[in-house]
Amino acid sequence: MMLKPNWPRRRRSLIVLLLGLLFLGLLVGPSYQWTQSNVKSMTGRHDSQMSPIIMIPGSSATQNRFDTLVKQLNKADHRQHSLIKITVGTDDQIKITGALRPRDNEPVIVVGFQNNHDGYGNIKKQARWFSLAFKKVAAKYQFNNFKAIGHSNGGLIYTYFFEHYFNRDDITVKRIMTIGSPYNFSEANLSHKTQMLADFIKYRDNLPKSATMYSVAGTENYDSDGLVPARSVEAGKYVYQGQVKHFTEITVTGNDAQHSDLPQNQQIVTLIRTYMLDKKPSRNKRLVTANTTE
Amino acid sequence: MRISEQQLIQRLVPRLLRFRETNFYRIIQRTLILAFPLILIGTFSQIIQQAVLTKTGFIASIFHLSKWVPYYQYLHYPFDGLTSLTLNGVAVVVAFGAAKYHAKFNQRDDQLAGLTAAIALLIMAYQYTNQSQGSTFNTLLIGTNGFTGALIVGGMTGLCFKWFSKPVNGARDAHTSEILNRTFGSLLPMAVVLIVAVIISLGLNWLTVATYSAENLVAFQKFAMTSHSLWLTFGLAALTLVLEIFGFAGPFQERLVTNSTSMTTNLNYALTHHSAYHVPYRYTANTLYHAFGTFGGTGMLLALIIAIYIASNNHNYHVVARWSLLPALFNSNGPMMTGLPVLYNPIYLIPFIIAPLVNMAVATVAIGLNWIPPVVYPVPVGTPGPLIAFIGTNGNVIALLIGIIDLALSVAIYLPFMRLAEAILNAAKAEAGVHHDA
Incomplete structure (x- = not known):
């Protein structure tokens, strides 16, 4: 007992259907453009050879903190790493100085903050500012991997950044090095965990699983670099160990092992060259490996 | 064909009507x-x-x-x-x-x-x-x-x-x-x-x-999304559809799992080789079920909406379907599920399961014959069903065509069941002796 079609009602629905199809049809063009440009930019990033070293200085230091270190690195490995400096203001403004040299795939990018004060509250803010700067350089230099170096509180900012802000699946952090970073602030006794360390441990699941991590401590005597207790640097293992791919602790002693001298310490410059920098391009490598048994 | 369909409807109506009238x-x-x-x-x-x-x-x-x-x-x-x-x-x-x-x-x-x-x-x-x-x-x-x-x-x-x-x-x-x-x-x-x-x-x-039952569910969904054997993908899709029409969360429910290893592997392969053909995992939940089996949300309900537009005489059906079109274009099936309703409705059980599986089969053949590459590129949240494959293949026109063919096929699958549901409604009305049409 089929009823006769009710044409006016159907006509209204068919108009809605036509509008819907028209809507879909109009979206085909923009969709095509979006996916083409999206895939193109993904391909660009995927094929990119760029692999910067991004450094964060400690508290009270500026974006110029690593000038000497970069000079020493450039001198030691005869490669002119560009030095790009970024300052993030308290109003989220980002200022970039320095430029990428042509054919340089491993620039050093230093991120400093207008508010560079100590304290957990400031570290949280600085981590957010760093995330803004990171987003900016990631868009500008189109890299798909990078290396992270943080001196003193810079390592803490990095840790907070990795746990709370870094969630990109198109960019990986290959290696992380923190130098004299006080994971438990000035507290030498590990049974007294600071709020920051407790938080770091709480969210450690978010740390990048594929990264190799080096925590470098300096000591002038048996238990401190003059400012940061060695046990506080060591507390980093409760955060990173078991979360990242490899976790290595290194203790540097001797000349220039005082906390503020660490970035200029010859030993640490060598560590950075060996562990953090990429190996030289393969055309040189072939010549080298032909003559050595390495 | 039409006559036998009519006869079938005549035979089924009294039974389903009795079920309808239970408390x-x-x-x-x-x-x-x-x-x-x-x-x-x-x-x-x-x-x-x-x-x-x-x-x-x-x-x-x-x-x-x-x-x-x-x-x-x-x-x-x-x-x-x-x-x-x-x-x-x-x-x-x-x-x-x-x-x-x-x-x-x-x-x-x-x-x-x-x-x-x-x-x-x-x-x-x-x-x-x-x-x-x-x-x-x-x-x-x-x-x-x-x-x-x-x-x-x-x-x-x-x-x-x-x-x-x-x-x-x-x-x-x-x-x-x-x-x-x-x-x-x-x-x-x-x-x-x-x-x-x-x-x-x-x-x-x-x-x-x-x-840890909550984590178990997520782990199971992760496993389901990562599986790449053809039979497992179809089996889990069927399981998802059955669970969803009975109001549960199935293994392919999208919202809980966003990224799986097979997707990442596929994407990296495609980016490295500058082509999406021959990626390692061609038949996954993502390349088949989400790309071709969810137009208008789970169960291809966009097809049912179109079926109602072109063939229904029931006023309420038309009203619900008109309100549901916009959500369905963005793959939300909630209004259709509860408004028609499709949820717990034995009449729609068959097309709800069959339509997505048929679409997936068409896509499997197309991918197997290399007519289209598998869907590997990112697709934004809420992309209209027929455009998912188009975007996910970096704008492959044949993928768009297959999407449209799939939609038409699903409309054809839903049509007889929609007529059956309507016949029952009419019978119920006739029985109640009310010829009320508002």
């Missing part, structure tokens, strides 16, 4: 209609939130909204609240409705029964924590996935009221003392229901703590 089905249907407006509002809010106001949403992506709309990053807040208190809490309304109608059929105090069921469900979904601040509810139980649980809770509450309280007369303007009397009469079933709810709640919390 059980009536309660379910009225409850779903009660939830429908909330679902409709929640769905509209959700598509605005996901497709327009999320940076990775479909409309936001293709029109680069985050770049030029002022205060874009704050605009989603009102919709967050609206969505989570309508869609993600709708099962509370379902529990209320089920208990209310159950009590009403048995002449018990329906308001108190409804409220008791709603509170009982909230108690069961309550998550106990050690911290004193902030308590949360398990959204699996009170959101759209909690429909079936809520119906059971509501039904049980109604049953308790039937057992433990006396019938009341339905007089509207009852005297205050009579209302008080009625309230005290309902105290016993209320207490029973709430105590049982507390016990179940404690049991559920203990079970979650003891067995």
Whole structure:
């Protein structure tokens, strides 16, 4: 007992259907453009050879903190790493100085903050500012991997950044090095965990699983670099160990092992060259490996 | 063909009509209609939130909204609240409705029964924590996935009221003392229901703590999304569809798992080789089920909407279908599921399962013959079904064509079942002797 079609009602629905199809049809063009440009930019990033070293200085230091270190690195490995400096203001403004040299795939990018004060509250803010700067350089230099170096509180900012802000699946952090970073602030006794360390441990699941991590401590005597207790640097293992791919602790002693001298310490410059920098391009490598048994 | 279809309909109508007239089905249907407006509002809010106001949403992506709309990053807040208190809490309304109608059929105090069921469900979904601040509810139980649980809770509450309280007369303007009397009469079933709810709640919390069941579900979905054997993908898709029409969350339910290893591997392969053909995992949930089997949400309900537009004579069908088109274009099937309803509807069980599987089969053949590459590139949230494969293949026109063919096939699959449902509606009307068409 089929009823006769009710044409006016159907006509209204068919108009809605036509509008819907028209809507879909109009979206085909923009969709095509979006996916083409999206895939193109993904391909660009995927094929990119760029692999910067991004450094964060400690508290009270500026974006110029690593000038000497970069000079020493450039001198030691005869490669002119560009030095790009970024300052993030308290109003989220980002200022970039320095430029990428042509054919340089491993620039050093230093991120400093207008508010560079100590304290957990400031570290949280600085981590957010760093995330803004990171987003900016990631868009500008189109890299798909990078290396992270943080001196003193810079390592803490990095840790907070990795746990709370870094969630990109198109960019990986290959290696992380923190130098004299006080994971438990000035507290030498590990049974007294600071709020920051407790938080770091709480969210450690978010740390990048594929990264190799080096925590470098300096000591002038048996238990401190003059400012940061060695046990506080060591507390980093409760955060990173078991979360990242490899976790290595290194203790540097001797000349220039005082906390503020660490970035200029010859030993640490060598560590950075060996562990953090990429190996030289393969055309040189072939010549080298032909003559050595390495 | 047409005649045999007619005969089949004639034969099936009386049986299904009898089922329709059971109290059980009536309660379910009225409850779903009660939830429908909330679902409709929640769905509209959700598509605005996901497709327009999320940076990775479909409309936001293709029109680069985050770049030029002022205060874009704050605009989603009102919709967050609206969505989570309508869609993600709708099962509370379902529990209320089920208990209310159950009590009403048995002449018990329906308001108190409804409220008791709603509170009982909230108690069961309550998550106990050690911290004193902030308590949360398990959204699996009170959101759209909690429909079936809520119906059971509501039904049980109604049953308790039937057992433990006396019938009341339905007089509207009852005297205050009579209302008080009625309230005290309902105290016993209320207490029973709430105590049982507390016990179940404690049991559920203990079970979650003891067995990590929430993580198990996520782990299972992760496994399902990662599986890449052809049979497993089809089997899990069928399982998902069966579970969803009965109101549960299936293994392929999208929202919980966003990224899987097989997707990442495929994408990296495609980016490295500058081509998406011959990626390692060609037949996954992502390349087949999500790309070709979910136009208009789970069960290809966009096809049912079109089927209604072109062939239905039922006024209500047309109204529901018109309201459901926009959500369905952005792959939300909530309004159709509850408005028609498709949920718990034995008539639509077959096309709900068959249509997506047929589409997946067409796509499998097309991928197998290398007519189209598998869907490997990112697709924004809320992309209209027929465009998913087109975007995910970096704008392959044949993929768009196959999407359209799939849609047409699904309309053809849904059409006879839609006619059957309509014939039953007409028979029901004829039986009731009401020729009412408004």
